[in-house]
C-alpha cells in the first residue's frame with residue numbers, strides 16, 4: 001500500500017518537473033481570466049447602479065425610504081410626498097402588480113418620455129395622453145423637479161405626484177376613466193411662522209375620507225373634519241367633484257415623529273360651504289364661533305318643565321322595598337308637548353316597548369346616547385339624522401306610566417348619568433374676548449382656504 005503511494009508521488013513529481021512551464025502558464029492564464037471577469041462585472045454593476053438611481057423601481061412590499069431633513073421646506077415636501085405614496089401603496093396592496101417609480105427630471109425632458117422610459121415599458125401610452133389632455137400644465141415640468149408615480153395592473157397609471165419644489169406638490173389620482181388633480185401648498189405665514197402650514201386643495205373622488213387620504217392628509221386631521229361636520233352634512237350624500245380645502249400645521253416631536261394638527265377646513269357641496277376652524281382652546285368651531293360636534297341643550301323640551309321624579313340609581317320601590325334604579329329624570333309635561341333632540345345625532349331606536357311605551361333613542365357620538373320615553377307620537381325613524389332642537393316626538397303617557405310625563409335619560413360610555421347635573425354636555429359658543437380673537441383668526445385663515 002505504502003509503495004503504491006510512494007510510487008505515485010514520484011510519478012507526479014517527475015510529471016510536474018517535465019511540464020513545469022506548462023503548469024505555470026496555465027496558472028497565470030487563470031489569474032488573468034479571473035481579473036478580466038472582475039473588471040467586467042464591476043463595470044456592469046456600475047452601469048446598473050447609474051440606471052437604478054435615475055428611476056427607482058420599488059418591488060412588492062418594500063417602501064421607498066426618503067431621507068428626512070429636520071427643518072425647512074424639503075422636510076415638508078418629503079413628508080407629504082411619502083405620505084401620499086404610502087397611502088396609495090397600502091390601498092392597492094391587494095393588487096398583484098403594483099409598481100412605484102421615482103425620478104428627478106433632467107434637462108429638456110418631457111413627461112411622456114420620462115413615464116415611458118422609466119416605467120420599464122409598463123405603462124400604457126394612452127394613459128399619458130389622457131392625463132396630458134386633462135392637465136396640459138403637466139407639459140411644464142422642469143429640471144430638478146421630482147416625479148413619483150404608481151402603476152397598477154393592466155399598465156394603468158394610478159397616481160402621479162409632481163413635486164414643484166419647494167412651494168407646491170400636485171397629485172393626480174385616477175378616478176375611473178379620468179384623473180383628479182389635488183394641490184398641496186407650503187407656507188410659513190400662518191401660525192406666527194413658528195411651524196409650517198400645509199394647504200391641501202382637492203376634489204371628491206370616492207368618499208371624502210378616501211379623497212383626503214389620497215392627497216396625503218393625516219388620519220387625525222380627517223377624523224377632526226368628519227367628527228366636526230358629521231351632523232352639519234351627510235357625508236354619504238356628497239357629490240363626486242365636490243371641492244374641499246384643508247389647512248394643517250405640522251410639528252416635529254422630540255422623537256422625530258411628525259405631528260399634524262387641523263387648523264381649518266372648507267367643504268363645498270350643493271352650492272353651500274361648510275367650515276371648521278380650531279380655536280386657541282384646541283376645540284373646533286364654525287364660522288360664527290359655535291362649537292362643532294359637541295353641542296347639547298339641557299332640556300328635551302323648548303321650555304323647562306317641573307321635575308316630577310329625580311335621577312336616582314338607588315331608588316327603593318315603595319311597594320316591593322327593593323332597589324329599583326331610576327336611570328333618568330321625569331318631567332311633568334302635558335300630553336302632546338313637542339319633544340326635541342338635545343343634540344345633533346342619529347336616531348337608533350324609534351319604536352314601542354311595553355315598559356317605555358313609544359320611545360326614541362338618539363346616538364350623539366361614540367360615547368353619548370339619549371332616550372325619550374312614554375311618548376304619544378313618534379316623529380322620526382331609525383337611521384334618521386337629527387339636529388339639536390329638532391322635534392322628534394310628542395309627549396304622552398304610554399307604556400308603564402302612571403300619568404302624563406316625559407322620562408329622559410342620558411347615557412355616557414354605557415352608564416346613565418344625571419341629565420340635570422352632568423357637565424359633559426354644555427352648549428358651547430365662544431364669547432367676549434375669546435370670540436374676538438377667534439373671529440380674527442378665522443378672517444386670516446379664510447382666504448387661504450380658497451380653491452384656486
Ligand SMILES: [Zn+2]
Nearest residue numbers: 328329330407
Ligand atoms: Zn321615569
